């Protein structure tokens with residue numbers, strides 16, 4: 001098992017480039033299953049989750065080539081087949097193959113997906129939407145089977161603006177008969193990128209970025225070349241790395257607007273944030289002030305940044321209140337922060353954090369992807385050594401993070417033990 005040994009206390013300084021977005025790449029790669037054409041996707045991050053999607057596509061018969069950050073996918077010979085839990089459990093986003101396989105082939109059987117242990121993460125909205133489009137669905141022994149010789153467009157109202165359900169239902173609507181309308185759709189920037197990708201290969205999708213998305217069914221899709229948007233969560237993590245170490249970090253290759261919820265919170269916390277066309281610079285040398293945060297769907301404060309922001313609040317002056325409204329089990333980093341000397345009280349879905357002057361090193365565990373990232377940030381802010389285990393979670397979402405932070409002045413070693 002690999003671990004990180006992190007020696008904190010260094011100010012991070014310099015420029016770090018954000019990679020392409022994991023959460024935009026995953027639905028885009030899943031959507032390649034909708035076409036017999038060739039899809040060339042640039043700026044795909046080399047992450048564990050992407051490798052799982054590559055494995056999944058190849059298992060279904062796709063020809064996949066991944067060189068550098070460009071993935072080429074040819075799904076002309078894909079055949080639907082049962083996807084067992086061996087693959088499906090490797091990540092939550094494996095569920096994104098449901099819509100495209102059903103839409104193109106009329107039947108699909110997959111095991112329930114896995115993913116970070118941050119909540120129960122049901123699939124009910126995905127399935128309810130597909131049923132309203134005419135699919136017959138059964139769930140047995142942990143498998144979902146869906147059948148529909150021809151999906152039919154309809155109006156779907158999502159109970160909550162689920163990102164995954166929005167993406168799966170858009171894909172189901174692409175080759176459906178007639179028009180599908182998704183109300184209370186997710187508005188995340190990754191959905192807008194997804195729409196751009198789909199339309200470039202011949203789909204007719206409008207409304208992404210608003211809460212009503214309209215998909216006019218088409219007969220078939222063609223080939224496409226697309227560049228994925230930069231990863232706002234990765235970029236945000238780097239911004240907090242600059243703030244928490246009282247450093248001076250510029251993150252390049254970003255779409256600043258996507259970072260607004262974080263930029264405004266960091267400024268409120270006393271961090272200097274400069275914004276350029278495609279970069280942001282974070283400087284922090286004054287007092288860090290406690291701020292309150294409530295996670296919300298975009299354009300609210302992202303749940304995927306909650307634990308990293310909490311790392312910053314552990315050393316801010318005053319008391320901050322962080323409410324997690326998206327996932328019911330996304331405070332697993334709290335006991336780990338406490339091991340490092342943080343003062344955090346939990347009351348249901350709310351964490352009350354009293355800032356301490358400094359964190360100490362400890363042996364801690366990455367309980368999920370962003371919790372792991374947050375623990376790196378806390379360890380960088382502390383002054384002693386920290387041993388961070390279960391770092392495979394971190395590799396799901398950050399490409400060689402230790403090398404990249406070391407180039408900014410951090411001291412992180414990956415060890416095998």
Ligand SMILES: CC(=O)N[C@H]1[C@@H](OP(=O)(O)OP(=O)(O)OC[C@H]2O[C@@H](n3ccc(=O)[nH]c3=O)[C@H](O)[C@@H]2O)O[C@H](CO)[C@@H](O)[C@@H]1O
Nearest residue numbers: 023093121122123124125126160162163164165304326327
């Ligand atoms: C690969 C990817 O893009 N992952 C992101 C995606 O996950 P994901 O798409 O899984 O998250 P959702 O937006 O679906 O989940 C939001 C909420 O809706 C609930 N829900 C969802 C589906 C459903 O059928 N029923 C239901 O109740 C979930 O339990 C959760 O409480 O959006 C999350 C919320 O921004 C992010 O944290 C994840 O990083």
Ligand SMILES: C=C(OP(=O)(O)O)C(=O)O
Nearest residue numbers: 092093115116304369370
């Ligand atoms: C929760 C996340 O990912 P996933 O939905 O793939 O588990 C994340 O990216 O923070």
